[in-house]
Amino acid sequence: MEMQPFEHERRPSPRTITPLSTPAALGGMGLLRFPYHQDELRNLVRSALDEDEAFNDLTTIATVVSDRHARGQLVARAEGVLCGVPLAVEAFRQLDPKVTIRVDLEDGARLKRGSNILYLSGHARALLAAERVALNFMQRLSGIATLTARYVDAVKGTHAKILDTRKTTPGWRLLEKYAVRAGGGTNHRLNLSAAVLIKDNHLAAVDGDVGLAVRRARDLAPPGTKIEVECDRIEQVGAAVESGADIIMFDNMSPDVMARCVELVGGRATTEASGGVSLQTVRAIAQAGVDWISVGALTHSAPALDLALDFE
Secondary structure, three states: OOOOOOOOOOOOOOOOOOOEEEOOOOOOOEEOOOOOHHHHHHHHHHHHHHOOOHHHHHHHHHHOOOOEEEEEEEEEEOOOEEEOOHHHHHHHHHHOOOEEEEEEOOOOOOOOOOOEEEEEEHHHHHHHHHHHHHHHHHHHHHHHHHHHHHHHOOOOOOOEEEEOOOOOOOOOOOHHHHHHOOOEEEOOOOOOOOOOOOOOHHHHHHOOOOOHHHHHHHHHOOOOOOEEEEEEEHHHHHHHHHOOOOOEEEEOOOOHHHHEEEEEHHHHHHEEEEEOOOOOOHHHOOOOOOOOOEEEHHHOOOOOOEEEEEEO
């Protein structure tokens, strides 16, 4: 039996099978835009394949004849929301540039148990070697999209939006925040330079003077930068309103106290709830009248969605 590793072929320009911007399946979001251009996507997936030594899959090389073809379907084994299709498509393409792929569902689609996502036909070795990388991307991102959708569903009928945080996997922030959008959520600030968020430790540096902290932020930040203040007491909320903060965060407050704070703000700033948010508490928080509810668990605690590649 031939025992050569996969050849590093010069890849032709890929035929577009799935677009990097697709109509969002969850209402009202317009286009769901993938966060990477084609070259960036190619490099990201290649790095993951190299990490897994997918071009030197000893098990597959030893057991599968080099010219054998195979067909398979990537399917959902649980209900959820799909995310990561472009990454999976790219993984299979890099191992077999001539692979035939039919995309049955796009990112943002609601999955039922048994839903067909991709149909693949190509070299058996390539499909087997790319399988784990493709599933790693899709299971992680679909898990985030699925958990986000559960929170979004839980606050339907209120005007509250579900937001993510910066509690993301290092190096995966763009992908994980994209997955939140696929699940119907909204992105909070992307990074530390995108907006000002004055928290308790920042306030401690100015002896708790909210007004001074906001003024310093206005003087330093570029024009148009949003200024947010984290408050854990009603008194701080009043000070944040008077200082002209754009966003006021209610940190670990009960829904009753949040409702009083929303009334105090009176529409003069965007209001955000954070801390102690779960699927059991999120609706009561939304009914307190806040505009935003940020949930770190969307990205730091989402379980992977059960997906699998079944060969015929």
